Amino acid sequence: MIEIKNLHASVNGKEILKGINLKINAGEVHAIMGPNGSGKSTLAQVLSGHPAYEVTEGTVTFEGQDLLDMEPEKRAHAGVFLAFQYPVEIPGVSNSYFLKAGLNEIRKSRGEGELDSMQFLKLLKEKMKIVEMDHSFINRPVNEGFSGGEKKRNEILQMAVLEPKLAILDETDSGLDIDALKIVSSGVNKLKSPKNATIVVTHYQRLLNYIVPDFVHVLVNGRIVKSGGKELALELEANGYDFIKEEMLQSA
Amino acid sequence: MSETIEELVSQEYKYGFTTDIESDTIAPGLSEDVVRIISKKKNEPEWLTDWRLKAFRVWKTMEEPRWPNLKYAKIDYQSISYYSSPKQAKKLNSLDEVDPVLLDTYARLGISLTEQKRLTGVAVDAVFDSVSVATTFKETLKEKGIIFCSFSDAVHEHPDLVKKYLGSVVPYADNYFAALNSAVFSDGSFCFIPKGVRCPMELSTYFRINASNTGQFERTLIVAEDNAYVSYLEGCTAPMRDENQLHAAVVELVALENAEIKYSTVQNWYAGDKDGKGGIYNFVTKRGKCLGAKSKIAWTQVETGSAITWKYPSVILLGDDSIGEFYSVAVVNNRQDADTGTKMHHIGKNTRSTIISKGISAGRGNNTYRGLVNIGKNATNSRNYTQCDSMLIGNKCSANTFPYIEVKNSTSSVEHEASTSKIGEDQIFYCKQRGINTENAVSMIINGFAKEVFKNLPMEFAVEAQKLLGISLEGSVG
Numbered sequence: 001m002i003e004i005k006n007l008h009a010s011v012n013g014k015e016i017l018k019g020i021n022l023k024i025n026a027g028e029v030h031a032i033m034g035p036n037g038s039g040k041s042t043l044a045q046v047l048s049g050h051p052a053y054e055v056t057e058g059t060v061t062f063e064g065q066d067l068l069d070m071e072p073e074k075r076a077h078a079g080v081f082l083a084f085q086y087p088v089e090i091p092g093v094s095n096s097y098f099l100k101a102g103l104n105e106i107r108k109s110r111g112e113g114e115l116d117s118m119q120f121l122k123l124l125k126e127k128m129k130i131v132e133m134d135h136s137f138i139n140r141p142v143n144e145g146f147s148g149g150e151k152k153r154n155e156i157l158q159m160a161v162l163e164p165k166l167a168i169l170d171e172t173d174s175g176l177d178i179d180a181l182k183i184v185s186s187g188v189n190k191l192k193s194p195k196n197a198t199i200v201v202t203h204y205q206r207l208l209n210y211i212v213p214d215f216v217h218v219l220v221n222g223r224i225v226k227s228g229g230k231e232l233a234l235e236l237e238a239n240g241y242d243f244i245k246e247e248m249l250q251s252a
Numbered sequence: 253m254s255e256t257i258e259e260l261v262s263q264e265y266k267y268g269f270t271t272d273i274e275s276d277t278i279a280p281g282l283s284e285d286v287v288r289i290i291s292k293k294k295n296e297p298e299w300l301t302d303w304r305l306k307a308f309r310v311w312k313t314m315e316e317p318r319w320p321n322l323k324y325a326k327i328d329y330q331s332i333s334y335y336s337s338p339k340q341a342k343k344l345n346s347l348d349e350v351d352p353v354l355l356d357t358y359a360r361l362g363i364s365l366t367e368q369k370r371l372t373g374v375a376v377d378a379v380f381d382s383v384s385v386a387t388t389f390k391e392t393l394k395e396k397g398i399i400f401c402s403f404s405d406a407v408h409e410h411p412d413l414v415k416k417y418l419g420s421v422v423p424y425a426d427n428y429f430a431a432l433n434s435a436v437f438s439d440g441s442f443c444f445i446p447k448g449v450r451c452p453m454e455l456s457t458y459f460r461i462n463a464s465n466t467g468q469f470e471r472t473l474i475v476a477e478d479n480a481y482v483s484y485l486e487g488c489t490a491p492m493r494d495e496n497q498l499h500a501a502v503v504e505l506v507a508l509e510n511a512e513i514k515y516s517t518v519q520n521w522y523a524g525d526k527d528g529k530g531g532i533y534n535f536v537t538k539r540g541k542c543l544g545a546k547s548k549i550a551w552t553q554v555e556t557g558s559a560i561t562w563k564y565p566s567v568i569l570l571g572d573d574s575i576g577e578f579y580s581v582a583v584v585n586n587r588q589d590a591d592t593g594t595k596m597h598h599i600g601k602n603t604r605s606t607i608i609s610k611g612i613s614a615g616r617g618n619n620t621y622r623g624l625v626n627i628g629k630n631a632t633n634s635r636n637y638t639q640c641d642s643m644l645i646g647n648k649c650s651a652n653t654f655p656y657i658e659v660k661n662s663t664s665s666v667e668h669e670a671s672t673s674k675i676g677e678d679q680i681f682y683c684k685q686r687g688i689n690t691e692n693a694v695s696m697i698i699n700g701f702a703k704e705v706f707k708n709l710p711m712e713f714a715v716e717a718q719k720l721l722g723i724s725l726e727g728s729v730g
Binding site: 048049050051052071072073075076077081082084087088089090091092093097098099101102103105106109141158162 | 673676677678679681682683684685686687688689690692696697699700701702703704
């Protein structure tokens with residue numbers, strides 16, 4: 001589905017990603033773990049096209065298309081979704097209006113008809129059950145006055161409505177209490193299918209108890225230094241990131 | 253991002269065409285003689301000529317205000333023509349007699365003066381340069397005792413009413429521009445809603461400046477008697493011209509006991525080009541007086557046009573339990589300057605006022621909110637709530653807020669909230685990541701920002717205003 005080759009990216013002239021290689025197939029869940037400042041979030045932002053990051057080298061092919069050449073909205077149309085670490089507030093714009101606008105743009109790009117308000121509302125209410133969202137949420141402004149947990153749930157709701165092929169969850173577990181974590185993870189699990197793939201970016205293993213990855217990659221200093229199965233996450237949890245660094249030193 | 257943002261703002265002004273029509277325009281310059289000529293052309297009674305002359309004499313002693321946060325070239329009052337009217341065959345008996353060229357002009361502006369084609373909900377008075385060219389639905393309204401006509405007609409047909417209320421809210425010596433207007437005002441609209449009548453349709457005046465080198469000085473007077481209700485809309489456009497044109501209007505509203513007046517404006521005068529060449533200088537005095545107990549006056553304005561805007565629609569809350577409201581969206585782009593806000597004078601007991609001001613600055617625009625909340629000694633138990641929000645698009649524009657609050661008793665309360673935000677790269681990226689392109693994202697963010705004001709506009713106008721906001725800012729974000 002997506003193939004990342006030798007990806008280098010920098011922000012304000014400072015290189016953060018120093019040659020990422022990663023291949024993800026449909027139906028897979030990949031976890032990207034790593035210490036603070038290792039470039040995890042940068043990878044998520046670069047894949048979704050945040051303008052602050054400059055790609056200096058490498059390629060990303062998504063479903064046969066050159067992803068890096070596409071505007072962020074085109075990537076969204078193609079099926080790339082980023083669940084933001086810090087979801088953005090848009091005062092005065094209701095959740096349903098925002099989400100309907102997004103969905104209809106995506107549908108239009110695929111040559112599908114736009115949904116009218118009634119059709120959309122029906123769909124939205126169905127999807128809201130997945131993340132146990134209260135109905136009052138429909139008319140509340142996007143993320144404004146939301147608690148941390150509500151914001152993250154809102155991200156997953158958006159994902160449920162937009163049905164992306166590749167969902168990138170950027171630290172979706174940060175700031176969540178255990179109940180919210182369960183709701184969010186079960187939402188993500190319900191949306192999993194053999195046709196879509198998920199990248200879970202996280203610092204802690206905790207989330208991976210609920211969203212079980214097929215592969216775990218450890219990102220240190222802009223490079224993937226170790227890849228393995230879900231047991232790698234447990235190893236990291238037990239030993240911390242230092243043991244990887246030591247391993248790296250020994251092999252150097 | 254700022255580059256992209258900047259691109260979105262510069263869309264061509266849609267209403268910038270000129271109408272080729274023969275007009276009767278007097279030579280530039282201002283003197284007592286000019287005042288007399290205007291009055292004579294309008295065949296006015298002596299009392300009104302005298303009133304104009306008194307205003308002119310006061311104006312001569314006054315100085316143009318320097319306190320606004322506005323920068324504009326000095327206005328040469330002697331180089332402006334103070335009267336211009338399209339030549340037409342005398343007094344019109346019906347709309348069919350209106351020059352087709354004029355009808356076509358209004359049609360291009362989206363205003364149909366043909367009654368049967370017009371949405372039944374709105375009656376229109378069309379003012380072209382210095383005169384009113386047509387008023388629709390006059391007869392329908394007359395059946396209810398409502399008077400809706402040009403100011404000139406009102407002077408002749410309802411002199412007692414005009415005499416009673418003209419200058420009763422904005423005296424001719426009120427300020428520099430009001431004095432100028434009082435001396436040379438040419439036309440405008442007059443509305444009178446008698447006791448107990450709820451006006452069944454929206455009343456609307458559409459102002460169009462066409463002739464070059466002229467000023468437009470209209471005067472609007474709306475009186476709602478006891479228990480009456482009226483919703484009035486005002487729209488304005490002008491051709492694109494390289495030189496600046498002066499617009500100095502006066503609007504007076506009078507609400508008697510338990511009456512309600514809603515006054516909505518969508519101001520879209522030509523704003524000048526992106527380098528600040530041309531555009532209308534808009535110096536307007538708008539004031540309402542809640543004369544009766546429990547009366548209510550609400551101003552809603554969407555200001556997107558004009559090179560310079562100087563405008564403070566205000567309410568004098570004289571009657572006990574009266575209510576004043578002000579809802580404003582002011583957009584500046586390119587080199588536009590706006591200094592706008594409101595004054596709420598609380599005089600009666602238990603009076604309440606609400607101020608919601610949303611300023612949007614883009615390009616090199618400069619947007620100032622200036623407001624006064626004055627709660628007098630006897631205005632016990634009065635309340636004001638003020639909210640001033642500014643939004644900046646790009647990093648070459650500015651926003652300022654100057655709130656003045658004076659409370660002279662201890663039982664009243666005043667609340668003031670203010671915020672400044674920037675359309676962030678993050679907001680736009682968030683929208684784009686959800687599939688929405690930049691242009692739609694900006695339009696969505698801005699309309700969300702201005703929503704509290706739009707919801708106070710009549711439905712048809714709200715849609716127009718939303719579109720207008722999108723157009724005014726097109727090119728400012730990309």
